[in-house]
Amino acid sequence: MNLNIKVTKENTFDAIVVGSGMTGGFAAKELTEKGMKVLMIERGKEIKHVQDYDTAMKQPWEIEHRGKTTLVSAEERWANSRFWGLGSEEVVNHLTNDKENPYIEKRPFDWIRAYHTGGKSMHWGRQSYRWNKQDFEANAKEGIGIDWPIRYEDLEPWYTHVEKFVGVSGQKEGLDVLPDGHFLPPMPLFAPEAYFKKVMFDKFNRPVTVGRVANLTQPQAIHTELGRASCQYRNKCARGCPYGGYYSSLSGAIPAAMRTKRLTVLHDSIVAEIIYDDQKKKAVGVRVINQHNHLVTDYFAKIIFLNAGSINTAALMLNSKSSRFPNGFGNDSDQVGRNLMDHQLGAGATASIEGFEDDYVYGQRPNALYIPRFRNWGNDKQTAYLRGFGYQGGASREGWNRGVAADGFGGDFKENLTKPGAWAISIGGFGEVLPDPNNRMYLDPDKKDKWGVPLIVFDAAFSDNDRAIRKDIIASAVEMLETAGFKNATPYDRPTHLGLGIHDMGTARMGRDPKTSVLNSFNQVHDSKNVFVTDGAAMASASCVNPSITYMALTARAVDHAVKSLKKREL
Amino acid sequence: MNRREVIKSVALMFGGTLSAPTLMAMNHWEQNSPIPTTSAAFSLTEQQRKIVAEVAEMIIPRTNTVGAKDVGVPAFIEMMLKDCYLQPDHQRFLEGLTSLEQLKFLELNEGERRGALKMMEQQTKEQMKVPSKTVPFWRLMKELTLLGYFTSEAGIKASFEYVQIPGKLENIKLKPNQKLYAY
Ligand SMILES: Cc1cc2nc3c(=O)[nH]c(=O)nc-3n(C[C@H](O)[C@H](O)[C@H](O)COP(=O)(O)OP(=O)(O)OC[C@H]3O[C@@H](n4cnc5c(N)ncnc54)[C@H](O)[C@@H]3O)c2cc1C
Numbered sequence: 001m002n003l004n005i006k007v008t009k010e011n012t013f014d015a016i017v018v019g020s021g022m023t024g025g026f027a028a029k030e031l032t033e034k035g036m037k038v039l040m041i042e043r044g045k046e047i048k049h050v051q052d053y054d055t056a057m058k059q060p061w062e063i064e065h066r067g068k069t070t071l072v073s074a075e076e077r078w079a080n081s082r083f084w085g086l087g088s089e090e091v092v093n094h095l096t097n098d099k100e101n102p103y104i105e106k107r108p109f110d111w112i113r114a115y116h117t118g119g120k121s122m123h124w125g126r127q128s129y130r131w132n133k134q135d136f137e138a139n140a141k142e143g144i145g146i147d148w149p150i151r152y153e154d155l156e157p158w159y160t161h162v163e164k165f166v167g168v169s170g171q172k173e174g175l176d177v178l179p180d181g182h183f184l185p186p187m188p189l190f191a192p193e194a195y196f197k198k199v200m201f202d203k204f205n206r207p208v209t210v211g212r213v214a215n216l217t218q219p220q221a222i223h224t225e226l227g228r229a230s231c232q233y234r235n236k237c238a239r240g241c242p243y244g245g246y247y248s249s250l251s252g253a254i255p256a257a258m259r260t261k262r263l264t265v266l267h268d269s270i271v272a273e274i275i276y277d278d279q280k281k282k283a284v285g286v287r288v289i290n291q292h293n294h295l296v297t298d299y300f301a302k303i304i305f306l307n308a309g310s311i312n313t314a315a316l317m318l319n320s321k322s323s324r325f326p327n328g329f330g331n332d333s334d335q336v337g338r339n340l341m342d343h344q345l346g347a348g349a350t351a352s353i354e355g356f357e358d359d360y361v362y363g364q365r366p367n368a369l370y371i372p373r374f375r376n377w378g379n380d381k382q383t384a385y386l387r388g389f390g391y392q393g394g395a396s397r398e399g400w401n402r403g404v405a406a407d408g409f410g411g412d413f414k415e416n417l418t419k420p421g422a423w424a425i426s427i428g429g430f431g432e433v434l435p436d437p438n439n440r441m442y443l444d445p446d447k448k449d450k451w452g453v454p455l456i457v458f459d460a461a462f463s464d465n466d467r468a469i470r471k472d473i474i475a476s477a478v479e480m481l482e483t484a485g486f487k488n489a490t491p492y493d494r495p496t497h498l499g500l501g502i503h504d505m506g507t508a509r510m511g512r513d514p515k516t517s518v519l520n521s522f523n524q525v526h527d528s529k530n531v532f533v534t535d536g537a538a539m540a541s542a543s544c545v546n547p548s549i550t551y552m553a554l555t556a557r558a559v560d561h562a563v564k565s566l567k568k569r570e571l
Numbered sequence: 572m573n574r575r576e577v578i579k580s581v582a583l584m585f586g587g588t589l590s591a592p593t594l595m596a597m598n599h600w601e602q603n604s605p606i607p608t609t610s611a612a613f614s615l616t617e618q619q620r621k622i623v624a625e626v627a628e629m630i631i632p633r634t635n636t637v638g639a640k641d642v643g644v645p646a647f648i649e650m651m652l653k654d655c656y657l658q659p660d661h662q663r664f665l666e667g668l669t670s671l672e673q674l675k676f677l678e679l680n681e682g683e684r685r686g687a688l689k690m691m692e693q694q695t696k697e698q699m700k701v702p703s704k705t706v707p708f709w710r711l712m713k714e715l716t717l718l719g720y721f722t723s724e725a726g727i728k729a730s731f732e733y734v735q736i737p738g739k740l741e742n743i744k745l746k747p748n749q750k751l752y753a754y
């Protein structure tokens with residue numbers, strides 16, 4: 001190994017942030033804006049906002065295989081292409097090459113990764129929902145996992161802080177189950193969806209709202225000053241948006257941090273270990289391997305934020321062994337890597353809709369409709385399972401692809417396919433998954449990647465509670481679509497594994513007791529308080545709403561605490 | 572509903588179109604072995620190429636707008652089969668072509684050709700009821716013809732109201748003779 005352990009001015013910073021994705025970006029923004037000199041370390045290649053969105057402006061005929069996954073992509077991206085559409089040439093080169101970055105499935109795990117500037121924030125669906133009060137209290141009430149050390153009120157101001165900066169479009173509904181946030185104007189529901197909303201409310205007393213989504217429907221100064229503009233409704237966000245219409249670390253947090261002139265970014269640099277100093281009794285820096293030349297360099301800082309994504313953050317902790325932490329950094333409780341959660345995805349129902357023949361839509365809505373959780377909420381009590389699920393979905397008029405399954409060919413057939421088809425609707429559930437210490441990832445004792453870092457092994461699966469939720473996701477979807485009078489309500493249930501929800505979390509949970517948790521109420525590693533974990537690893541339960549806005553709120557709150565503590569010389 | 576249809580509905584939800592390698596990727600775990608991408612090189616004979624071209628043109632003929640052959644659908648189909656489909660799909664496709672060769676498809680007149688394709692369409696419906704990892708010839712032929720045509724530059728511009736940058740999102744009422752919007 002080529003070591004370069006000189007402590008110099010060049011490799012010493014106030015703070016180190018590991019990862020440039022959704023949470024690393026936000027940490028860097030908050031830290032630099034509070035005056036910290038920050039080094040952000042990203043294992044993947046550099047992607048420059050706008051400039052490197054190489055497929056963004058491609059016309060349909062310029063995408064060679066027209067959205068289909070090629071055999072080459074399916075082999076190289078064998079995990080990523082398990083998710084709908086991620087094998088397409090529109091996006092595939094922005095997802096991790098699984099062949100070069102293998103992992104081991106003791107039990108199957110669909111690990112979707114994006115190793116580059118911005119991480120998965122470049123690809124996310126942008127759905128942004130606050131947790132509700134019960135989400136934080138349920139573990140304690142039901143005796144599941146461990147209690148959260150914080151409550152909704154602790155996070156509330158930070159949700160607002162994040163929503164303002166990110167720009168979330170949504171409709172206020174005044175619901176306890178789905179707290180309102182600081183919203184830009186909502187996107188419209190389409191005609192059959194507005195009808196569906198009314199029927200669901202009348203017949204079931206279930207609210208339906210348009211998705212809350214991090215796309216700018218009406219940019220504010222806080223957005224335009226970073227060069228972000230209004231969404232143009234192309235719904236090609238996954239390719240990267242040339243207008244900065246949707247939020248990502250690339251369009252928002254990183255430019256904001258850059259503007260302070262206090263951010264340094266390292267690319268192609270894998271953080272392999274956290275360096276613990278036995279004398280100082282705290283972490284002092286990180287050990288970094290250059291992707292290309294394998295050169296090892298150490299960097300030092302007063303505080304360290306781990307934002308490599310739940311699984312990589314836990315892997316990094318497990319790989320950092322010292323005499324103080326023989327089982328991995330911060331792992332006195334043996335909880336690092338355990339309680340791996342996700343959301344269930346890929347189950348729901350579709351139906352065809354009669355009527356609304358005169359209604360159509362101009363533009364592509366980069367958004368869905370949302371049906372908040374109604375199970376085990378209010379007066380509803382389920383005996384088969386704890387917690388619940390929400391739905392995302394939407395209605396649209398069928399396009400030319402309806403011709404594939406339909407009878408016919410020839411001139412009239414061709415002409416007919418140029419016209420809008422009938423309306424169809426689809427709703428799919430996001431189901432809560434409970435924490436279970438036996439659902440885990442760990443490091444293989446022998447196998448290593450080409451940088452000499454141990455391979456990650458997944459050993460996790462859905463539980464009986466998860467399966468009972470899934471059954472109800474499907475049954476309730478059919479029931480709701482039929483009650484709305486839609487035709488041919490048809491269930492779907494794609495065989496999936498944990499991971500496909502791309503909401504992996506829980507691998508270094510927050511808690512009150514260092515014996516059963518890894519982090520305290522401010523995301524600090526219990527016995528090395530200058531290290532903060534603020535990605536999904538910190539989660540003590542999963543709720544059923546998309547998590548990123550919560551990760552960012554936790555991040556902003558932790559940074560605030562970190563900087564205050566530093567000033568008080570407590571770290 | 573068979574597995575393929577299940578996945579189709581999900582594809583609808585995410586606005587994607589189905590493709591064979593996606594299925595293969597999902598099966599990676601089941602097989603617990605890497606996907607063999609270096610599948611036997613796929614190519615068509617001259618005669619098979621002609622049949623593919625004629626069938627594609629019958630699905631999407633030249634009318635007052637361009638047809639399948641005009642926009643290069645036949646070559647597109649061959650390229651897609653080669654790059655995106657595995658050997659079992661190739662084989663089923665070739666079997667379909669062989670049955671048309673046996674019918675001496677190229678020597679049939681217009682009406683007879685139409686009859687042959689109609690018969691194939693009916694048979695395909697029966698075949699689709701049997702769960703399978705491969706797609707019947709007619710179904711794949713039709714899918715790739717429509718995909719190739721309706722995403723080609725001339726096909727899109729002739730068929731739809733193509734809007735690259737909508738700039739707004741609104742509920743509207745259909746205009747007389749409203750075409751689909753393509754983006
Ligand atoms: C298709 C898709 C749709 C999604 N939709 C939604 C949605 O609608 N709503 C929602 O809330 N969430 C959604 N998500 C999930 C969302 O993207 C993640 O929750 C979020 O990005 C997690 O942020 P993170 O910072 O933890 O990880 P990431 O954003 O993945 O960033 C981690 C970064 O760390 C880097 N890294 C990893 N290991 C190391 C290391 N050892 N050293 C240095 N750098 C390292 C990675 O390269 C990466 O850049 C979606 C994700 C995808 C892919």
Ligand code: SF4
Binds near residue numbers: 234244
């Ligand atoms: S839909 Fe909006 S945010 Fe998404 S790519 Fe288009 S313009 Fe950008």
